[in-house]
Amino acid sequence: MNWLFRYANPHEFMRLSGAILPFMVIATALAFAVGLYLGFSVPPDYQQGTTVTLMFIHVPADVVAEMAYGVMAVCSLFSLVWRHPLSDTAARAAAPLGAIFTALGIVTGALWGKPMWGTYWAWDPRLTSFLLLLFLYFGYMALWNAIEDETRAARAAAILALVGVVNIPIIKFSVDWWNTLHQGESIVSGKIAPVYLAPLLIMMLAYVLLFFTLWMVRIRTAILERRATALMQRGAP
Amino acid sequence: MNFDMSPYGAYIWPAYGISALLLGGFTLWSWIRWRQAKAKLARLETKK
Numbered sequence: 001m002n003w004l005f006r007y008a009n010p011h012e013f014m015r016l017s018g019a020i021l022p023f024m025v026i027a028t029a030l031a032f033a034v035g036l037y038l039g040f041s042v043p044p045d046y047q048q049g050t051t052v053t054l055m056f057i058h059v060p061a062d063v064v065a066e067m068a069y070g071v072m073a074v075c076s077l078f079s080l081v082w083r084h085p086l087s088d089t090a091a092r093a094a095a096p097l098g099a100i101f102t103a104l105g106i107v108t109g110a111l112w113g114k115p116m117w118g119t120y121w122a123w124d125p126r127l128t129s130f131l132l133l134l135f136l137y138f139g140y141m142a143l144w145n146a147i148e149d150e151t152r153a154a155r156a157a158a159i160l161a162l163v164g165v166v167n168i169p170i171i172k173f174s175v176d177w178w179n180t181l182h183q184g185e186s187i188v189s190g191k192i193a194p195v196y197l198a199p200l201l202i203m204m205l206a207y208v209l210l211f212f213t214l215w216m217v218r219i220r221t222a223i224l225e226r227r228a229t230a231l232m233q234r235g236a237p
Numbered sequence: 238m239n240f241d242m243s244p245y246g247a248y249i250w251p252a253y254g255i256s257a258l259l260l261g262g263f264t265l266w267s268w269i270r271w272r273q274a275k276a277k278l279a280r281l282e283t284k285k
Contacts, residue, residue: 040238050242054249057256100263104256111252115245210260217267224274231281 008078008086010223017216024213031206038199045196051112056199058108059187060207061101065133066168068098068211072140073165076158086219088154089226091161092144093218097211099137106130117181125174126182129167136164 035056045052075091078084109127110120121127140157147153175184186192192200242249 037238040240049245050249051245053242054252057252061256097263100259104259107255108252111248115248210264214264214267217271221267221271221274224271224278228274228278228281231278235281235284 008084010086010226013086014220014223017220021213021216024209024216028206028209028213031202031209035199035203035206038202042195042199048116051115052196054108054112055196056203058105058112059200060204061104061108062130063204064207064211065098065102065105065130066171067208068094068101069133069136069161069164069168071215072098073161076161079154079158080162086223088150088158089222090215090219091158092154093215093222095137095140095144097214097218099134099141101207101211102130102134102137106134122181124181125178126171126180129171129174132167133164133171136160136167140164 039053039056042052044050072091072094075087075094079087079091106127109130113122114120140160143157143160144153147156174180175182187197187200
């Protein structure tokens with residue numbers, strides 16, 4: 001675990017992330033360019049028609065929304081167990097990103113649902129558990145802002161993040177555990193046609209890269225802001 | 238590439254538009270905040 005703490009040191013993090021970031025930006029832009037090009041080159045699906053192109057932005061948003069929660073929960077665990085200050089910053093930086101990807105998953109899903117299911121929304125287990133994920137992100141951010149003492153805020157938010165982890169397997173397996181309107185898993189089971197799989201995987205990569213790029217930028221910003229605050233407090237009479 | 242999304246263009250283009258707006262907007266906002274934080278710290282360090 002020592003090697004991890006060495007790189008989780010704010011100074012080392014700034015040095016390492018500064019070197020990685022330009023490559024992350026280029027890789028993200030490239031993945032989006034290739035993914036969108038392939039996504040708009042697929043033939044219409046025999047059942048879904050052209051709405052199949054919505055899958056290339058809906059599924060990646062859903063995957064990253066859940067992944068971001070996982071990132072937030074792992075950082076929260078590190079914060080609670082090892083009291084590492086960068087863990088709090090990292091967890092907090094992931095929350096608004098996760099909320100945006102969750103909101104995008106819900107909106108793009110609704111815009112697919114209307115022409116395919118005949119409704120924008122249904123209180124279906126998958127949709128409802130996904131909405132709960134959005135509320136968990138909102139709750140996490142609200143908790144950070146509601147408690148003035150940063151140490152107490154970090155601890156309370158970390159506990160909420162860890163409790164909320166239970167929702168992740170519920171989202172994932174809701175389509176297997178209950179009889180839902182939402183279709184089942186089709187990537188790992190190989191049910192998706194290869195012509196749609198390639199753009200989907202590349203768009204998933206683009207979304208994952210975008211998440212980690214923005215996450216890094218937000219952690220760097222928080223570290224700079226903290227340094228500025230420390231300097232101002234030192235200079236205050 | 239095929240941009241003819243008929244008959245579902247009214248659902249597909251808003252979905253792509255909202256995604257571009259939210260992700261692009263958040264990227265821009267994060268970058269502006271990072272630049273501001275960097276400039277503020279530089280200003281404080283030169284004052285010191």
